[in-house]
Amino acid sequence: MPADPSFDIVSEINLQEMDNAVNQAIKEVITRYDFKGSAASISELNRKDKELVLTADAESQLDAVKKVLVEKMIKRGIDPKALDYQKLEQATHKTVRQKAKLKSGIEKDVAKAIQKSIKDLKLKVQVSIQGDTLRVTGPKRDDLQAVIAHLKANPPEVPVQFNNFR
Structure with a gap:
């Protein structure tokens, strides 16, 4: 699987x-x-x-x-x-x-704020902070795309990009 x-x-x-x-x-x-x-x-x-x-x-x-x-x-x-x-x-x-x-990299407090805003969406996704990066995983691609759409509509205080979508 x-x-x-x-x-x-x-x-x-x-x-x-x-x-x-x-x-x-x-x-x-x-x-x-x-x-x-x-x-x-x-x-x-x-x-x-x-x-x-x-x-x-x-x-x-x-x-x-x-x-x-x-x-x-x-x-x-x-x-x-x-x-x-x-x-x-x-x-x-x-x-x-x-x-x-x-500024490059996502600072811990900003990462936690992003993590909380994603959790507030009540989607079935996990967000883990890995250094200055956040990894978002979930069973459905649609949920992941909803997270990206949410962050584009409500951008955090640092510029963010979305990498390694798979």
Whole structure:
């Protein structure tokens, strides 16, 4: 008898696509008229620390830089929730700076919240937390698809993907 159908809920970022989005955003910030002569900039993606640094003359301009970055991420199929903005800090020459870390993996408390929301559906599925991944198994494929539909309709606070559906 084959094992019950299952799939994994993961939170991963395609770093190559993220790199492309960042490079496009950098180009736009350099060429845009309203950023000319300002400190507006986005650092290259630091792959080791999975971190970006956004810089601008003022907080309102920093929001515009973030908006450019988010637009490029969406075009590349990357969920903006993958960015974890750190504390806004004052930088040199009266500029402001903000680091944005890339979130990958599902933290324990978020995993438990997802697990609870799936249990609340009252479907015949089991959800097990395996490190930073959740494994959902059940006898019926329809139940598994209902779980995916539920999570797409009520997305958790981290971007999630569904892998290894079998």
